[in-house]
Amino acid sequence: MIAYPDALSLLIAATPRLAAEHVALEVATGRVLAADIVSPLALPGFDNAAMDGYALRMPAAGRPAGHAATVAAMHAAGDSTAAYPGAEACEIATGARLPEGFDTVVPVERCAREGDVVRLLRDETPGLNIRRAGSDVAVGEAVLHAGRRIDTAAVMLLAAVGIAQVEVMRRPRVAVITTGTELHADGPLPEGGIHDSNGPYLAASLARWGASIVARSRVPDTGGAFHAAVRAAQAADADLIVTTGAVSAGRFDFVPTALASLGARELFHKVAIRPAKPLMAARFDGGPLVVCLPGNPIAVATGYRFFVGPVLRAMAGMPPERPRRVRLVEAPPVREGLHHFQFGAWDTVDDERVARLLPAQAAYRIAPFTRADLWLTSSDTFGDHADAWPLDPADAP
Numbered sequence: 001m002i003a004y005p006d007a008l009s010l011l012i013a014a015t016p017r018l019a020a021e022h023v024a025l026e027v028a029t030g031r032v033l034a035a036d037i038v039s040p041l042a043l044p045g046f047d048n049a050a051m052d053g054y055a056l057r058m059p060a061a062g063r064p065a066g067h068a069a070t071v072a073a074m075h076a077a078g079d080s081t082a083a084y085p086g087a088e089a090c091e092i093a094t095g096a097r098l099p100e101g102f103d104t105v106v107p108v109e110r111c112a113r114e115g116d117v118v119r120l121l122r123d124e125t126p127g128l129n130i131r132r133a134g135s136d137v138a139v140g141e142a143v144l145h146a147g148r149r150i151d152t153a154a155v156m157l158l159a160a161v162g163i164a165q166v167e168v169m170r171r172p173r174v175a176v177i178t179t180g181t182e183l184h185a186d187g188p189l190p191e192g193g194i195h196d197s198n199g200p201y202l203a204a205s206l207a208r209w210g211a212s213i214v215a216r217s218r219v220p221d222t223g224g225a226f227h228a229a230v231r232a233a234q235a236a237d238a239d240l241i242v243t244t245g246a247v248s249a250g251r252f253d254f255v256p257t258a259l260a261s262l263g264a265r266e267l268f269h270k271v272a273i274r275p276a277k278p279l280m281a282a283r284f285d286g287g288p289l290v291v292c293l294p295g296n297p298i299a300v301a302t303g304y305r306f307f308v309g310p311v312l313r314a315m316a317g318m319p320p321e322r323p324r325r326v327r328l329v330e331a332p333p334v335r336e337g338l339h340h341f342q343f344g345a346w347d348t349v350d351d352e353r354v355a356r357l358l359p360a361q362a363a364y365r366i367a368p369f370t371r372a373d374l375w376l377t378s379s380d381t382f383g384d385h386a387d388a389w390p391l392d393p394a395d396a397p
């Protein structure tokens with residue numbers, strides 16, 4: 001059986017990087033930058049007032065309380081460059097460009113105004129309350145890097161530097177196929193039937209990632225129906241096909257042979273992990289990558305998080321995700337020799353943030369997933385520490 005890091009390496013090596021496209025900033029949230037963003041502007045673009053008050057020309061020694069100056073004009077944000085030659089003071093608004101030759105802004109609260117004269121209420125030193133040009137972002141600075149997901153902070157910065165179109169990776173085109181004669185959509189169930197929860201889970205997860213779901217089918221345990229679903233996914237030009245179920249050792253576990261008969265090349269089948277051990281991956285030459293997840297719901301969650309997630313990152317040109325190391329409390333012993341994936345919850349012990357494994361986890365139990373804060377993983381037995389990962393790959397930086 002192949003080890004998890006080796007399986008992941010094979011999978012990523014077979015993953016094509018997608019092309020880029022241009023989209024408007026207003027619809028770019030959640031997309032992944034395809035190229036570094038080099039700022040065409042400085043931020044701030046000019047020296048400006050940090051406070052509403054009075055701009056002064058001040059000698060290096062400053063001015064004492066009681067000093068009076070004649071106010072030349074009111075200078076508001078958006079006013080064009082103005083010069084008040086010979087003037088010692090002008091009224092200024094937050095964000096207004098500092099007029100030529102002025103060096104200090106004294107907030108209105110520290111001034112008294114009478115007619116066109118302003119008097120300082122305290123001793124003042126020069127150079128205060130000015131936001132210098134380029135002190136946030138310099139012209140030509142690489143402010144955001146390729147592979148970064150555009151979050152709301154990135155939108156703020158891109159808008160501030162005047163970028164209205166961004167080059168992003170195109171959305172991956174993904175097909176989802178769930179297998180199982182026992183599966184039904186919502187509504188009353190026949191004897192022995194269950195609701196298909198893997199299909200809606202994968203569709204929701206992929207939508208959160210920003211993938212386009214180009215085909216979705218639920219097929220009974222017959223090779224013919226599965227063949228047709230894979231052909232439909234190929235016809236829909238899928239980059240990736242994710243299947244669930246029928247990948248283990250049972251009589252109806254037809255996925256490996258069906259994919260081989262369709263011409264897919266197996267990358268690996270069965271991984272030294274728990275859960276989701278029967279997981280398989282394959283690749284059609286010049287066609288989609290296929291990740292086949294075992295049917296148990298938590299095997300699907302595991303496979304999505306730790307196999308499909310890394311594939312989606314690689315397609316988007318994102319670097320591999322790095323886990324956070326956390327201290328574990330009360331980790332029960334688990335069987336050695338397998339890479340373990342479990343749900344965890346945050347806790348606090350003696351003011352330290354620690355994690356604990358949730359109780360009663362099993363590949364068929366969905367309820368613990370809904371109570372989890374994070375994934376915890378270990379390449380072997382869980383000890384004092386574990387790797388921590390956000391529950392959803394879309395939440396990883």
Ligand SMILES: Nc1nc2c(c(=O)[nH]1)N[C@H]1C(S)=C(S)[C@@H](COP(=O)(O)OP(=O)(O)OC[C@H]3O[C@@H](n4cnc5c(N)ncnc54)[C@H](O)[C@@H]3O)O[C@H]1N2
Pocket residue numbers: 178179180182183194195196197198199244245246247248249250253275276277278293294295296297299363
């Ligand atoms: N003799 C062996 N039996 C099993 C092995 C094994 O190695 N030898 N592996 C076990 C493990 S581990 C897993 S995981 C499962 C995976 O089996 P399959 O991928 O073949 O999945 P199915 O048999 O089709 O389904 C397993 C389980 O999950 C339920 N299921 C399937 N699809 C859905 C869905 N869309 N929504 C909700 N639930 C679903 C299905 O009804 C079964 O209960 O095999 C073990 N057995």
Ligand code: MOO
Pocket residue numbers: 274275276277278294296298299363364
């Ligand atoms: O690997 Mo299976 O996913 O434990 O049930």
